[in-house]
Amino acid sequence: MIKEIVKDAELRMGKSVEALRQSLVKVRTGRAHPSLLDHLMVDYYGSTVPISQVANVNVEDARTLLISPWEKQMVQPIEKAIMKSDLGLNPATAGTVIRIPLPPLTEETRRGLVKVVRNEGEAAKVAIRNIRRDANSDFKSLLKEKDISEDEERSAQDEIQKLTNSYVSDVDKVLEEKEADLMEV
Numbered sequence: 001m002i003k004e005i006v007k008d009a010e011l012r013m014g015k016s017v018e019a020l021r022q023s024l025v026k027v028r029t030g031r032a033h034p035s036l037l038d039h040l041m042v043d044y045y046g047s048t049v050p051i052s053q054v055a056n057v058n059v060e061d062a063r064t065l066l067i068s069p070w071e072k073q074m075v076q077p078i079e080k081a082i083m084k085s086d087l088g089l090n091p092a093t094a095g096t097v098i099r100i101p102l103p104p105l106t107e108e109t110r111r112g113l114v115k116v117v118r119n120e121g122e123a124a125k126v127a128i129r130n131i132r133r134d135a136n137s138d139f140k141s142l143l144k145e146k147d148i149s150e151d152e153e154r155s156a157q158d159e160i161q162k163l164t165n166s167y168v169s170d171v172d173k174v175l176e177e178k179e180a181d182l183m184e185v
Contacts, residue, residue: 001148002156013164067097114182
């Protein structure tokens with residue numbers, strides 16, 4: 001029983017770290033990367049789909065993304081989706097190809113993005129701590145039902161704490177890498 005609770009907690013903590021990585025991909029650094037547009041949705045024949053399902057998104061150079069829609073009539077909707085997005089990008093259309101120049105980040109913008117990244121990291125840490133709390137309350141309920149002894153409960157809580165510390169340090173490493181990436185000129 002204890003093993004299942006620990007296994008579940010470990011799985012959920014791992015998912016929290018992975019969710020943090022996914023959300024940090026959307027935070028723009030100074031370089032062009034196709035994943036910047038992953039979360040943008042386009043209207044395609046009445047349904048909303050990700051840009052990657054209606055066009056190729058490639059890196060033309062370090063500061064330019066190149067979008068090649070598969071259908072000519074998708075140029076306008078893609079352009080509109082990029083302009084409406086919170087990325088602050090201005091696409092330039094040349095026939096059936098859309099180029100997105102990424103302006104260099106100012107020092108002030110970089111610092112603002114670092115704050116956003118830290119907030120995301122803090123949210124991930126809170127999620128991990130909530131998972132620890134859930135596991136510990138499961139252990140307490142097992143103890144109340146006399147399914148485990150106090151010693152087993154204590155050792156299970158220690159194990160969950162070690163797991164929590166491990167995943168919180170993983171979050172710190174991910175944040176450190178992203179902050180270094182952001183502050184690199």
